[in-house]
Amino acid sequence: MRLYQVNGDWITFLQDRQFRNELSDTLRSLDLARLQKYPPPKINGLPIGNETRVFSRFIRRQSSQLDASALSSLYRRFLSAEDKVLYQAFRMNEPLSPVEWSNIIGHDTVEKWIENRCLETMADGSLRCQFSIVSIDGIVFCVDPLKDHGKIWEPNFIVDQKSDISEEIQPFFHTYIGLDSLRMIELMKKEALPNGGRYLDCGPGCGSLLLYFGRRFDEALGVDISARAATLAQFNAELNGLSNCKTVCDDALAIEDKYGKFDLVSWNLPFIFMPAEHEDVFIDGYGGEMGIGLCLKFIETIPQLLSKRGLACVAALSPILSNGENVLEGRLREKLGSLGLDCTVKVAQISLAENRELWNFHRSHNISRFESVYLYIKAGTGRLNRIGSPVSRRVVDKLREQMYARRFSENRNNGR
């Protein structure tokens, strides 16, 4: 488990209302949403893939900030000199000189940001921002540094694992936003979602779904088990002037009817099947038994959360065994009737382990692949409806599967 020093963390300082307001004002004045069309570079995977999507988003000035492109540096040539510095400061988290920072936010604000741990002083005196900025359709999110431009570093407030947990030293969980957040937003917005009324987003992380869909509801509530995430999502709601969006730190699996009923419930939930020893480290990824343990537990609570007209949308990974058995759909068939729910399973694409260790772990549990699915759940009589991915997607998936199998096959690579 990673531990951190609470008083060194920039998110801790967001609890101070005055600083929070000042930080929001400064960030709003920079109009950082205009950087949203510039994609990060592709560091892993095939050089092609998302390019048509990224290009069409670039032309329409839509967000590609989580969608890596092999042509990232080419796109970034279109940045003006002023925007280039903003991109370096807030998206690449490159250290800049105190003078450059003063030019961006003003000398007094630089001092305040250092004091409140938003800027870290590096050994050579340069200053690095402790958060990244990501925008989706004009909503601006402050998040833990994304590190998707090739440099990986630990935040300076992470402490030795052997330290004792106390009020000052706590388990560290980073606040999450990723391509899967963007994909879920894009898929959900194509659905006939309820409007008005109440919306619950479980595990909002930095607030991506909560704020994106919260805009269309009278009231929106985010419930995250991580106190850092709950604080940050609340800050991001204020940053975007969404006073109808609130967040609390709570266990979404155990809220029952504590916060009332909701017309829309969503959760981009942790769905990775990984060894149990990772449970306490990756609370944003660890999905429990076969990656669906958490999902099935959550579905059992849905009847208590949904209003009569309510709809729940849950992102999950459905394990497919080597004999072709679809484990999630089998379990849903057993459960839905007794819960009084109907479910439509929409298959987006297949999902495969990204490293050999996980690949072998899945194989040792007889899993050949996962399907990335979105479950649309409402009151009903136990019906399960499946909508497969388009044929073109299935062809690409087949190729990807063969490529990954070749890459991770121990015999061919001799364990390299």
Ligand SMILES: C[S@@+](CC[C@H](N)C(=O)[O-])C[C@H]1O[C@@H](n2cnc3c(N)ncnc32)[C@H](O)[C@@H]1O
């Ligand atoms: C995959 S992240 C998704 C974050 C965000 N919704 C997004 O899509 O960008 C999963 C989130 O669920 C939260 N989480 C995990 N277990 C939880 C629980 N039992 N109750 C509430 N939140 C939980 C994690 O802290 C994390 O913020």
